[in-house]
Amino acid sequence: MTLPAICRVSGAALPLRGDDVDTDRIIPARFLVSITFEGLGEHAFEDDRKAAKAKGKAHPFDDPRFAGARILLVNRNFGCGSSREHAPQALARGGIKAVVGESFSEIFFGNAVAIGLPCVALPGEAIARLQSLVEGAPKSALALDLEARTLIADGKTLPVSIPENAREAFLSGNWDGTSMLLERFQDVEAVAARLPYVAGF
């Protein structure tokens, strides 16, 4: 089993405005009791969505105009707070294939890499323009290219940034533990051979 390389993500986008969106908001703590990530997709931003509904508004995740979106557009320091991997898992399982934002919290970013969800950065003004663009024309398709480090939107090509080691991991398909273990089978076997209870297994 090898993992697919992740080179391109294209599709409609979902604008989610706000700086410092923390992981408690992305997936409230009561959903952490499960030992698998199944079914988390429907609970992403659950409390924010309920609060919006109570005010008679539609949260972007409930807005039918953005249904089926694959690229999430966020602002600064997205995913700060708890290290819960459930946060990127909930987004990915809800259909999001890439996140474009001004900046990301470190643990969120690492968790997103580990599950194959690229997060790329653009300057704040560019993000704000894209969010307005998508709010005005919800089905506009965006195209992210990790190979070229670009995002094509509204006929313009914008350069995006992503740490080089993360980009290489996506392009080579080495973005999670399974593929890495397979790639480095000898290392694992060497470790296993040193362990008294595995030797002679």
Added chain:
Amino acid sequence: MGATAVEKILARAAGRASVHAGDVVEPRVDLAMSHENAALVINQFREIHEGTGLPARPWDPSKIAIIFDHRVPAESAKTATNQKRVRAFVAEHGIAKFHDIRGDVGGICHQILPERGYVRPGMVVVGTDSHTTTHGALDAFAFGIGATEMASVWALGTVVNVEVPSTIRVEVEGSFPDLVGPKDLILHLVGLLTAQGANFRVLEFSGRTIERLSTSGRLVLCNMSVEAGATSGIVPGDAETVRYLREEAQVSEPLDLVASDCDAEYEKVVPIDVSKLPPLVACPHTVDNVKPVTAVAGTPVQQVVIGSCTNGRLDDLAQAARIVRGHRVAEGTRMLVFPASARIYAQALRLGYLGDFMAAGAVVMNPGCGPCLGIHGGALGDGETAISTTNRNFKGRMGNPAAEVYLSSPAVAAASALTGVITDPRKER
């Protein structure tokens, strides 16, 4: 060019002569910590071995620590079953650094690791919890990771793709005024840097104030470094580090302190003079929304929480007990106290602090994460407000998105419990 303490720790762990900020390394791990989310790690760990023909055995069970603290005792059948699964894994692999739900050796992971001497200077520590930054207080490089990443650490004994972070040196001078302390300092710093100001960077604490600060206070600073986005906080080892490990953690092995070189390269230096610092609070709903307590004094609070991996240590309880001793918690306000570990609980009991709290009307809860993340006791009602010595005030954090949480030192929280409104402890005494 010299190296920072973190660069030295990572160079050693990666088997290199030297590394510098920006290099990508794969350090070996000295300690890999999980709490109840070990259940999730076990699941991912088994999954990555499926079909490889290899037995799903961790690389070195002596370097894995598992501490139950997030939901103790279990709040639901589902949690109890998960905890049972983890116990079976612990028994199967002989994981000795396991702390179950017990009144003698239990507690919050970020207190258990230091007080049991599991963290030593120079170590690389990873944990499936963002507040793993805490352990930098003992001169280690400690940071939070996700469950899938932890599963790969359990397999390989290393963390792959670690970019050596650059370091911001926080140079602290001056003596804390009365009733002002490390919590006020870290709130001030988070407010100054903002919630993302230290993203992908280490906060290194130095200066005469830090030299004089106890490990308990240093743990507060490193614990909340993550609230400015930092990869980790660190206090390079010194005489206090050795004293704590010898006297309080009963470590007898040789210790290898790691200090930053004088010509180490820092991204920037943030000087702070604490001698004029007032008691501070972080206002809803972000930790960097920091104001002097006087700006929000008089705000009614229905719940006061003292405890957690941030401020549930003996000196925190002592400070709060001194304030409430002989007084009564205000009518209409609930005061909850949860010590950070069973050891601290027992010490506070012996010293009479718990009796002081109970006589004042506070509820003393068992050690654990408790109300901090609001899934296990101490939830807030709609429209209610709490002041808490914990580390996060995000919307919904204390179990209710329709409630508000202010963060403060134990002194501010205890003074507020007596009046039922946010109170400047300097005024009340």
